[in-house]
Structure formats: C-alpha cells, structure tokens
Amino acid sequence: MTQIHDLPGHLIRRAHQTSVAVFTAETRAAGFDLTPVQYGALATLMDHPGIDQATLAGLIAHDRATIGGVVLRLESRGYIERKVREDDRRARILTPTPRGQALYQAMRPAILAAQERILAGLDGNEREPFMRALRKLAESGNGLSHAPGDRVGGSSE
16 A cells, blocks of 8 residues: 555545535535535434534534534524523524425435435445445544544434
C-alpha cells in the first residue's frame, strides 16, 4: 500500500466525494435543496422528535460546535421547530414541523435513488458484504473521530 490509489483513506475520501455528488445531483434534480448533513438531521428528528441539539449532534456524528448552524438553517426554512426545554433552559428541543415532515416524505424517492446510484458499481452479491464492512469500519473507528456518533450503523434500509 504505497500508491495513493491503494490507500484506504484516499479511497474512502473518493467514495465520500461520490456520495455527496450523487446525493446533491439526485435531490436537486427532484427540486430539493438540502445538504446531506441537513437531510441527516431532519431524518434523525423524524425518528427522534423532541431531542435536544447535543443529542442530535451525537446521533448524526456531527460536532456540537457547528450543529447549531445546521439547526438554524432548518429552522429558518420552516422544517424544524426549536423550543427551550422546560427542565433545562439552556437546552433546545427540536421537532420537525409539518412542512419538514412533508419535505422528508417527498425527498424519500430521491434519497433512495441516490443510494442506488452510489452502490451501482457493485453487483447484488457485493452490496451486503460491502455495507457490513462499512458499518464495521464506522463502528470500530467511532472513538477516533472528532465527532463520534452515539449510534453508528443504522437500519437495513
């Protein structure tokens, strides 16, 4: 592993570039304008309405220092609502609005199409082992990240 194109870090970075490009192309072609992180935050709030910003940051493995900007953009566009938590006035509770719920549902076909395009280079027999390996890498390296996730992995969707 001496050539750049044989290094796992380089290949992971290239795969990430592809993933973001495909996500952006599919969602924009369908008329949506969310970044992958914004979509991840909205999708997580659909599954966990009423969590605070710190919990959201952990669930999507995004650093707490910048999650506020993601939340602010989603709130300013009317996709989520942020309220002060009654038992801790410093914490903000986040919930998707009806507009955010509708956006999430409307984006699902584009998101699924993006996942198909991302995996298009793999045949049916390669996809599940690849996904298992990705989950294993994410889980084993979680503690090394500057923004470790509270739950790495996910559904089999």
